[in-house]
Amino acid sequence: MNSHGVTPLDAPLARFGVAASFEGDLALLGLRGEIDASSARVLGAFVEALAASGYPSVVLDIAELESLDAAGLAVVASAAGTLVGAGGGLTIRSSSTDVARVLDITWLSDLIGIELSPGRNHLGPEQERRLSAPPPGLGQAGSAEDPMTVTAIPTNEDVVDSALGLVVALARATVGGADGASVTLRRHGRLATVAASDQTILDMDADQYATGEGPCVDAAIEGRWFHAESLEAEPRWPAFTPKARALGISAILSSPLLVRDRPVGALNMYSRTATAFEIEDQKLAGVFATEASNVLAAAGVDIADDQLAGRFRLALRTREIIAEAQGVIMEREDIGDKEAFDVLRRSSGLSGKPLREEARDVIGSTHRPDSGTEIRSPERHHD
């Protein structure tokens, strides 16, 4: 049963586990067992996925880690490099001064923030606060007394919102024919108005989110420009248009906000006069939309990643379900984890159902309770 492949994932993973959780902009990975060459790859994949999902600031809690060998250190170093490259950083949370010392002896402490758990903390109260709540302003680097801290501080949403508020005010004042303006952003997987010139505009945006249609919804989702020249003759949004007209609005111009070419929201201009937005006004609105996009990009707040992060969390859960089903099959049929995967894969091929559904069926047949987002190696079921 020895594999000739390049991915050994049998014995050494047996005792390794990762529990992922999210605190605001921070991703916390709690590690258990041993980090060695195999488990290091899992960890590397996690960190890479987190960085790609808009969580470049990662805390590794290694309180329950039994050992960290050279391969483990290498992956921690490479993870830190990835995260710093993505605009974040890696902080190690540990109750052991030994780990801090190891990182300090190697060059790693230049790259990685270290936190000692309460009780042996010598880093001062700021670092503790940083983990429980985002700090009140844009980040300052670690102070001179604690050179070990290089963690990136998440950007404060309030700062971004006030910058966008300024863009809205300028657009409202300078775009000809505009009676109101707003910025819609995708935040936490939903569309929300983060800046609006007045209450009517807020209500109008809310009507669009509630009906799931309207130029601002379309611009924010499709990343294209939408112009309703005259709502009186507008067939595209039948549920929303009457509500807008009831609020006295006759024309809407929504320009997409794009960060790294992905739609993250829209700048919306509203007018009480039909066909109010002429070519020059449309161009100007486009300029302000670019400004707002720049604010978002400069703040490093890639809001579109909310969606990706959600997708990533789903992937983690599915992965756990599949691993658990593999464990059940391994126990039942006394086979290895790859063979257990093949069993699931073949039934998925036969039934035409996705493998995750097959996995759910397998778990359902044992009435095993769901255990959150903890990812375990299937071997644990032999304990």
Place this chain on the structure above:
Amino acid sequence: MTDQTANTLDEFRRDALLSHGELWLRYFELGGMSSALEVEAFLYEALEPSPHDRDLIAHALNERFVELGGNHPVPYAEDLRV
């Protein structure tokens, strides 16, 4: 380097309308443990995947083809053994 007319994994990926990132996420979801960069190398045949990795990628692609109304066109490791 065999001179086969069979599609490369990356050709399948393009037919499945998946980005490298999305395919990696699907591979990861199924339990894959190689990094996104390694998976990309497998797709371009710059690295040879283990049979298990090959199956994970093939299955991720096949599930995608089913979503698109197709069947399972991507061969698994056992199909490639002659």
